[in-house]
Amino acid sequence: MEVQNIKSDKFWDDFVNNIWQKEYAVLDAYVQPDIITHEDAYQMLLNGLNTFTRKRHASKASLKLFIDGTPVTPAEIDAMGIIPKISDGNYTNFIERLQPLLKGRELCTVLDRAELLPHVRAEVYGLLKNVFSRLGYIAPESFAFFFFGEYTSTPFGAHIHDCEKECDATFITSLRGEKTIWVWPEGYEEDNPEVNGMRDMEAYSKDAAILIAHPGQMIYFPSYQLHIGESKVKDSFNLFVAVKPARDCTSAFFNFIEKQLECFPAGEYQEKYRILSLLRDRYEQTVKHLKQKERDNSRLQFDPDNMQKNAESIPEHITDAAKLLANYIPQDFLDLMAVKFWVSVLSSYGLASEVIEIEEAPLMKNQSIQLLKNHSLLWGKSTNHIVVGCAGTTFDYNKHHEDLVKPIVELINTGNVISIESMTNQFADLRIQDEIMHLLNRLNHIGVLKLTV
Ligand SMILES: [Fe+2]
Missing domain, CATH: 3.90.930 (Outer Surface Protein A; domain 3)
Structure with missing residues (x-):
């Protein structure tokens, strides 16, 4: 398959018109593989485990390990001592240490909702900026995750992504080792219901397109297409960016308020726990109410050429959601939350993963x-x-x-x-x-x- 060069503006114009949500493709990656070193990738894995000692906040990322495709429970991870450690330095050393335990079995590690190192985040923003500036919307809660290690097929088998709940589309960048994704035509799983969750798809391979990304290349495919992955290199790693739709960002807004309330020390905001429980009660009701309004334009539209102007005008459905909480939460606090939420979404191109906050020496004026x-x-x-x-x-x-x-x-x-x-x-x-x-x-x-x- 021809690998498409993504460096030009023309490419991105063509991409959103002809490929986005229509076709699969193998593209040059937005990030060169050497920008994320083997050690960087391992550092991000450790961040997900809260083992990075300089961090200020606990990670929201989650780690899953699979041995020969079977999930390993936290108790087994503890008992077997198969937790990545700072002293391993990188993933190759980590699996090297585990060899006696693995006895030739495949180890696959998934880090969901990964916290990206700042320079990696900058690359992902470049990708999202190109996509969203042409689509004219921003999707809050796009997220990044990593696959490390080897597997003959995705541990949870062939699957499609749920466009409403998960993502519109996935960009998979191979950073180390070759990545293969088999993609079947739209509706394939409806004609062949037995394939859902199946790991051995050999018998169906004749109907699949086989997309191969070498390090520095990226695979793109729409969510509705059945797919399964393969990574044959022991210490391979791939960065996935899942782009989520913004058909309703009320839940993202409520999650944001909840997170902000959690930051208040209990004494400083005495009502915090009462408000949190009210928020959860009100949530379902509020979403229902907003959906009934049937907005013809429910995506978070923005003007890509003037981000500051966007930041100054909060979409109506966010202020509406805030109004519905007005009986429970002080108005000035809600106003602040709406502004913070919107500025946060815009300034991160909707990428929901947490920013890693680390202790740095104070800046000096001669810098x-x-x-x-x-x-x-x-x-x-x-x-x-x-x-x-x-x-x-x-x-x-x-x-x-x-x-x-x-x-x-x-x-x-x-x-x-x-x-x-x-x-x-x-x-x-x-x-x-x-x-x-x-x-x-x-x-x-x-x-x-x-x-x-
Ligand atoms: Fe998938």
């Missing part, structure tokens, strides 16, 4: 900073706050900082190398200089700045 490529800072305003967001993380400031925040955001968004000293020296007031340093340090913690001295 210079540069924003990582494909990132941008956005701001939004609520009743009492100005919210700054980048890579899905938001920081809120009292509204009286508005005149300070906007020019700083604009300056950083140029993507130029900026001397911290020149940025802070524009302001004689030391408290303002401190505020700027505070914002820069927070951006540095989420890994979106490149530093130079």
